[in-house]
Amino acid sequence: xxxxxxxxxxxxxxxxxxxxxxxxxxxxxxxxxxxxxxxxxxxxxxxxxxxxxxxxxxxxxxxxxxxxxxxxxxxxxxxxxxxxxxxxxxxxxxxxxxxxxxxxxxxxxxxxxxxxxxxxxxxxxxxxxxxxxxxxxxxxxxxxxxxxxxxxxxxxxxxxxxxxxxxxxxxxxxxxxxxxxxxxxxxxxxxxxxxxxxxxxxxxxxxxxxxxxxxxxxxxxxxxxxxxxxxxxxxxxxx
Amino acid sequence: xxxxxxxxxxxxxxxxxxxxxxxxxxxxxxxxxxxxxxxxxxxxxxxxxxxxxxxxxxxxxxxxxxxxxxxxxxxxxxxxxxxxxxxxxxxxxxxxxxxxxxxxxxxxxxxxxxxxxxxxxxxxxxxxxxxxxxxxxxxxxxxxxxxxxxxxxxxxxxxxxxxxxxxxxxxxxxxxxxxxxxxxxxxxxxxxxxxxxxxxxxxxxxxxxxxxxxxxxxxxxxxxxxxxxxxxxxxxxxxxxxxxxxxxxxxxxxxxxxxxxxxxxxxxxxxxxxxxxxxxxxxxxxxxxxx
Numbered sequence: 001x002x003x004x005x006x007x008x009x010x011x012x013x014x015x016x017x018x019x020x021x022x023x024x025x026x027x028x029x030x031x032x033x034x035x036x037x038x039x040x041x042x043x044x045x046x047x048x049x050x051x052x053x054x055x056x057x058x059x060x061x062x063x064x065x066x067x068x069x070x071x072x073x074x075x076x077x078x079x080x081x082x083x084x085x086x087x088x089x090x091x092x093x094x095x096x097x098x099x100x101x102x103x104x105x106x107x108x109x110x111x112x113x114x115x116x117x118x119x120x121x122x123x124x125x126x127x128x129x130x131x132x133x134x135x136x137x138x139x140x141x142x143x144x145x146x147x148x149x150x151x152x153x154x155x156x157x158x159x160x161x162x163x164x165x166x167x168x169x170x171x172x173x174x175x176x177x178x179x180x181x182x183x184x185x186x187x188x189x190x191x192x193x194x195x196x197x198x199x200x201x202x203x204x205x206x207x208x209x210x211x212x213x214x215x216x217x218x219x220x221x222x223x224x225x226x227x228x229x230x231x232x233x234x235x236x237x238x239x
Numbered sequence: 240x241x242x243x244x245x246x247x248x249x250x251x252x253x254x255x256x257x258x259x260x261x262x263x264x265x266x267x268x269x270x271x272x273x274x275x276x277x278x279x280x281x282x283x284x285x286x287x288x289x290x291x292x293x294x295x296x297x298x299x300x301x302x303x304x305x306x307x308x309x310x311x312x313x314x315x316x317x318x319x320x321x322x323x324x325x326x327x328x329x330x331x332x333x334x335x336x337x338x339x340x341x342x343x344x345x346x347x348x349x350x351x352x353x354x355x356x357x358x359x360x361x362x363x364x365x366x367x368x369x370x371x372x373x374x375x376x377x378x379x380x381x382x383x384x385x386x387x388x389x390x391x392x393x394x395x396x397x398x399x400x401x402x403x404x405x406x407x408x409x410x411x412x413x414x415x416x417x418x419x420x421x422x423x424x425x426x427x428x429x430x431x432x433x434x435x436x437x438x439x440x441x442x443x444x445x446x447x448x449x450x451x452x453x454x455x456x457x458x459x460x461x462x463x464x465x466x467x468x469x470x471x472x473x474x475x476x477x478x479x480x481x482x483x484x485x486x487x488x489x490x491x492x493x494x495x496x497x498x499x500x501x502x503x504x505x506x507x508x509x510x511x512x513x514x515x516x517x518x519x520x521x522x523x524x525x526x527x528x529x530x
Contacts, residue, residue, distance in 0.1 A: 094411075
């Protein structure tokens with residue numbers, strides 16, 4: 001871990017919605033080339049954390065550093081331009097636009113790489129080539145998730161944030177999606193994902209943070225977390 | 240039959256101007272989710288700027304057109320920062336009030352400062368010289384033909400821009416899901432300004448076409464076009480670019496036919512009657528919304 005360079009650092013981050021505390025003094029690090037997972041139940045603050053990293057939600061206190069630059073108060077479009085991409089919760093399809101248009105917009109800030117990255121995406125997911133002129137809203141849930149991930153890698157990001165990628169997918173597709181993430185990691189991508197399906201997330205990730213009511217209650221290697229009795233009891237369905 | 244064909248062309252020419260106004264307003268629906276009825280008043284102010292330039296430059300048409308383009312773009316873009324905070328907080332009713340206020344202020348401005356509030360006419364040189372073309376027994380105004388062709392070309396270019404360029408796709412993405420658009424890195428402010436800038440350029444083209452076909456302007460022109468354009472947008476489906484175009488052309492035809500073949504002043508009754516029926520049967524408009 002020490003040899004890997006740190007890509008994202010979150011220090012003492014707190015986010016309030018009015019008087020309600022959504023995130024409380026979270027500290028976190030993500031290193032280049034790893035898959036880090038955020039585990040927690042509904043309302044734990046996972047989506048808020050992702051939205052705060054990309055500037056959609058304002059941080060009340062604390063600091064977010066990406067590639068050694070402070071991005072705490074940077075606008076969303078500039079954060080994305082610096083090399084973070086997002087797969088939103090619920091896949092975030094632009095449903096009445098075509099598959100191709102969704103992919104093209106994935107590289108909004110990098111128009112010069114669109115053609116070469118389209119080829120790579122079609123090679124990885126031939127189904128998206130077959131359906132490139134179809135409206136994204138007509139794809140199945142699994143295909144939409146493939147499209148959402150493909151759209152996120154179109155602009156050659158340094159860090160991909162995925163919010164609940166397995167949500168509402170069949171078990172077969174859940175495995176497929178996680179295997180895609182492992183492939184992306186092998187290609188050098190860094191991934192931070194929030195996930196309620198803790199079992200799968202810990203199986204495929206390197207490290208994890210367990211969030212509860214906006215606070216980090218545990219963190220460590222995924223294999224250690226998977227073996228932790230508290231995690232097993234709360235999130236993995238073990239007695 | 241010849242008279243019928245001439246009426247069709249005239250109807251399409253009138254409809255094409257409505258089509259461009261609806262196109263401009265629908266563009267603003269896409270970028271900011273607003274019904275900017277003050278847009279018609281911006282066209283009116285742009286025409287006034289052209290008229291003033293003609294009067295002060297000794298009838299220099301090129302200069303008048305240049306001034307109209309600048310005024311159309313700048314005034315339209317100047318209204319964007321007014322709407323931005325309301326759009327950010329998802330206010331809808333307030334944006335309607337704001338758009339109406341823009342329209343009323345521009346109308347008042349015209350009444351106070353342009354030709355003492357009276358109507359004014361443009362010289363024949365800007366109206367196609369009153370030339371008519373004859374095809375057998377069919378006589379058509381050159382201005383109407385130019386307006387129709389220009390409107391079709393402008394509409395096609397705009398549709399190409401919206402579907403084939405990254406900026407056009409970004410505008411459509413913002414209209415469809417603003418949150419996702421932001422997550423893709425599409426800048427809310429700049430994309431909105433680009434949309435308003437294009438709508439402003441369109442306003443200048445529309446102003447020129449109205450000068451060519453109608454030839455007069457006055458403080459009431461903005462209201463007249465605003466009411467019909469908003470209704471046509473509802474008729475077609477808010478934010479639907481192609482639907483707005485087709486609906487405006489269709490209604491232009493209906494108006495021309497009513498004018499030519501029905502007794503008395505039934506034109507408006509027929510126009511609004513057809514729209515009433517469509518709104519009752521198709522609550523989302525004839526072509527549905529873009530969302």
